[in-house]
Amino acid sequence: MNTNVTKNIDILLSNGWDRIAYNVLRGLAKNGLKVVFGADNYLGMGYYSKYASSKFIHHNYKKSEKLFISDILNAINKFKPKVYIPTGEEIFSVSRNLEELKRTGVKIPISDIHTLESLNNKVYSFKLAQSTNIPTPETIIPNDLNEIIEFIKENDLPVIIKRGWSRSAQGVFKVENLNISQIQSLIKKNHLEFGKFIVQKFVNGETYGISVLMNNGETRAVFTHKRLREKIITGGPSTLRISTRNSKLENFAINLLSSVKFHGVAMIEFKFNEKTGDAWFIECNPRFWGSVGLAINAGVNFPYLLYKLAVDGDVEPVTDYKEGLVVEWWLGDKLARLKYLSSSIRNNNYIPSSFKINYFDDYYDDDPIPFFAWIFLLLRRKFIKLR
Structure with a gap:
């Protein structure tokens, strides 16, 4: 940890290696808050941001939850923030240890672990959506290969296989041919367990x-975006999106989260057929999401609202924002285009668009160093195994 401790810290962030945490940091600091920024290595994107009042290094939660939680407890006791917000999937580790962390007196505006897992795990979330009358694609949880084959025969190809616990496009596979040996190989190669x-x-x-x-099941802010491009041709995180409205999907999302009295921030993904009006629930991320920078720049500052919710107990509802704002993940979009050029799959989404880009969510003129630290981190991760 740093030896220089800034006094009167308002908020502590963890897992700050990527653009999600960096945009959360900006959303908080630009409202005058003092933020201490934690990452699991010295190349975290926001670690070199001018907006971080102080910094510390914590263990990687994936490698050791016990050591990660110990580091967070030490940071809370050292910096004495009013609020602690996990910015990524470490939220599950935090929620499992919520009572121990809250005994320090810090406020942590997240849901309990059961609620988080029921929303995040695709094996459970589609059932939850169905129970609240939200349409989903035809879905099974197969117990053996024969059930997959029968499902394909009944519903035609293609089908999507999704690991219950997955992030972005990791653990998501598109099956376009009824080739039993290929499906068996896919399941074995990716260590997919039947029932999971x-x-x-x-x-x-x-x-x-x-x-x-x-706020415990009551809506306090809503923001809608539409994807214009995705990093992976067959799906995955978005690289270009636009702020918009869709009351039908907004109501579905609110109903889903209200049904479990959700507390905190979440992003729910839908497929929407703009010609027919048909919609389908795809997944829920009960944490901050990759395009949070778009919402902040459009006028819905989720990080700051979450902080105020934690400190004051409630916030005035926010639903107004600028529509038609386009934000690009610069680096992700360039990588997507390179993959497109070398791929046999052709998709019009990868043809340069006529949209005027208003912001980048990984590069800002007023704070450029984090962008270059991010590039260096990605290159280093390619060639050197981090601790």
Whole structure:
């Protein structure tokens, strides 16, 4: 940890290696808050931001939850923040140890571990969506290979296989041929366990994200974006998106989160057929999401609202924001285009668009160093195994 401790810290962030945490940092600091920024190595994107009042290094939560939580406890006791917000998937480690962390007196505005896991795990979340009358693609949780084969015969190809616990496009596979040996190989190669993954009928539509802030099941902020491009041709994180509205999907998202009295921030992904009006629930991320920078720049500052919710107990609802704002993940979009050029798959989404880009969510003129630290980190991770 740093030896220089800034006094009167307002908020502590963890897992700050990527652009999600960096945009959360900006959203907080630009409202005058003092933020201590934690990362699991010295090349975290926000670690070199001018907006971080202080910094510390913590263990990687994936390698040792015990050591990670110990580091967070030490940081809380050292910096004495009013609020602690996990910015990524470490939220599950934090929620499992919520009572111990809260005994320090810090406020942590997240849901309990059961709620987080029921929303994040695709084996459970699609059932939850169905129970609240939200449409989903035809779905099974197969117990053996025969059930997958029968499902394909009944619903036609392509189908999507999704690991229950997955992030972005990791653990998501598109099956376009009824080749039993290939399906067996896919399951074996990716260590998929029957009963712990789902198979869904492929649905056509544009991808929308509905971001929501909830106060114990009550809506406090809603923001909608539409994906214009994705990093991986067959799916994955978005690299170009636009702020928009979709009341049908917004109501679905609110109903889903209200049904479990969700507390905190989440983004729910839908497929929406703009010609027919049909919609399908795809997944829920009960944490900060990759395009949070778009919401902040459009006028819905989820990080700051979450902080105020923690400190004051509630916030005034926020639903107004600038529509038609386009934000690009610069580096991700360039990598996506390179993959497109070398791929046999052709998709019009990868043809340069006519959209005017208003912001980048990984590069800002007023704070450029984090962007270059991010590039160096990615290159280093390619060639050197980090601790």
